[in-house]
Amino acid sequence: MTTTTSSSTAAASSSSLTSAPFRASPLFFHPLPASHVPLPGKEAHGSYMLQVPWSKTSGWGQAKIVPRADISIDPLSGVTQYAVTCFEGMKCYKTESGELTLFRPNENFNRFKVSAARMGLPSDWDNAELLDLLCKLLALEAPIVPSEDGASLYIRPTLIETSESFGIKEDGNAGEALMYIVTTLNLGKGLYASSEKAETGLRVDADPNYVRAWSNGTGKYKVGANYGVVNIAKKPGFQMSLWLHGSEDFVSEAGAMNVFILKEASDGVLEFVTMSLDNGIVLPGITRASIISLLKDHASGKKEFPLEGVPKNIRVVERDIPMKDIMDGAEDGSLKGMFGCGTGVVVVSIREIQYRGRLISIPYHPVVKILRDTITGIQRGRIEKEDWVVKVPKWQGVVNGEKEAEGQKVIA
Numbered sequence: 001m002t003t004t005t006s007s008s009t010a011a012a013s014s015s016s017l018t019s020a021p022f023r024a025s026p027l028f029f030h031p032l033p034a035s036h037v038p039l040p041g042k043e044a045h046g047s048y049m050l051q052v053p054w055s056k057t058s059g060w061g062q063a064k065i066v067p068r069a070d071i072s073i074d075p076l077s078g079v080t081q082y083a084v085t086c087f088e089g090m091k092c093y094k095t096e097s098g099e100l101t102l103f104r105p106n107e108n109f110n111r112f113k114v115s116a117a118r119m120g121l122p123s124d125w126d127n128a129e130l131l132d133l134l135c136k137l138l139a140l141e142a143p144i145v146p147s148e149d150g151a152s153l154y155i156r157p158t159l160i161e162t163s164e165s166f167g168i169k170e171d172g173n174a175g176e177a178l179m180y181i182v183t184t185l186n187l188g189k190g191l192y193a194s195s196e197k198a199e200t201g202l203r204v205d206a207d208p209n210y211v212r213a214w215s216n217g218t219g220k221y222k223v224g225a226n227y228g229v230v231n232i233a234k235k236p237g238f239q240m241s242l243w244l245h246g247s248e249d250f251v252s253e254a255g256a257m258n259v260f261i262l263k264e265a266s267d268g269v270l271e272f273v274t275m276s277l278d279n280g281i282v283l284p285g286i287t288r289a290s291i292i293s294l295l296k297d298h299a300s301g302k303k304e305f306p307l308e309g310v311p312k313n314i315r316v317v318e319r320d321i322p323m324k325d326i327m328d329g330a331e332d333g334s335l336k337g338m339f340g341c342g343t344g345v346v347v348v349s350i351r352e353i354q355y356r357g358r359l360i361s362i363p364y365h366p367v368v369k370i371l372r373d374t375i376t377g378i379q380r381g382r383i384e385k386e387d388w389v390v391k392v393p394k395w396q397g398v399v400n401g402e403k404e405a406e407g408q409k410v411i412a
């Protein structure tokens, strides 16, 4: 494994010095049996899963790559009772030459640590070891990773508390946990596929009765509880919620995406405005950070490649965005566009907002497509940005140079 650095800055205090560290090897690998048929309805998922168990007393157990299957957990486990779980969302891409790539995986693993520590889950793994395991899992799924633009294999690293947890615990940290990674095909044909066209942007519902996150809450962590409790907020006919908070109905995010508005400032500069990360309400998106970095490089002229078509005279602003700004800007013409961004959607236009009995139309701006094409171009290797892309080495469950018989359990 080449391109990672490990970070244990967010390591939880819950694992003692004597407990086993997180290790990619020896790996327990169970190839798919020849007779393997996916369960009904699960055909679009990767065939394998990675599992690494953890316990407070013994630390990390042996990593396993096994055929994807249901897992069994105690009915009073922390995850089933109190949503003691966190996750990540990543994608594996296939380049034109057939190589598999990941986009800034270390950023996901660092955020995973921060979320885990917040939940009292173990967070002391070595990112390089985890990347090694993820790459092996992905190499096994290589045949199903799609190579069309916008399509990918979606990756869901997950960490759950498996130990019983229903009373008040003296120690708030988990006793036992399971990290697993599963994958699923993303053919890019969902709701968000066609963000390039003005008429196909998202319609979002901004309902002040449902608040996703608040100051010093858990909004900035990717923890399961943030998502389940607001599923029902959006009304039929809208693709997602536009999340509001605070006295002036400030916009934080949309669905599970960070949001930018495009505004022509009084000095004529085109501003890319997004909520700041300061008060912990907004999830620190890696797509958001990447877009900010590309735009700042573009504006300062020190970019490695041009964002062709994006005006030079731009500014990135991180601040609160009251709904009034959006309504006023839509009326006086200073609002030039709005988009959401995240691993799932990449970059997608927002075209209409339902808010307090009104429908606000948002103009379409062509930079949305430029940003989307730039990010997907980097991910799929068409645009070179080496520090953001990790190549997945080939691996076929080969042990000591020999391919093991199908269905045979081996330790690699």
Ligand SMILES: *Cc1c(COP(=O)(O)O)cnc(C)c1O
Binding pocket: 089, 222, 253, 255, 256, 257, 258, 283, 284, 285, 286, 287, 288, 341, 342, 343, 344
């Ligand atoms: C995952 C997520 C994002 C996007 O983060 P990326 O790292 O860009 O994928 C934004 N908002 C929320 C609420 C999220 O869960």
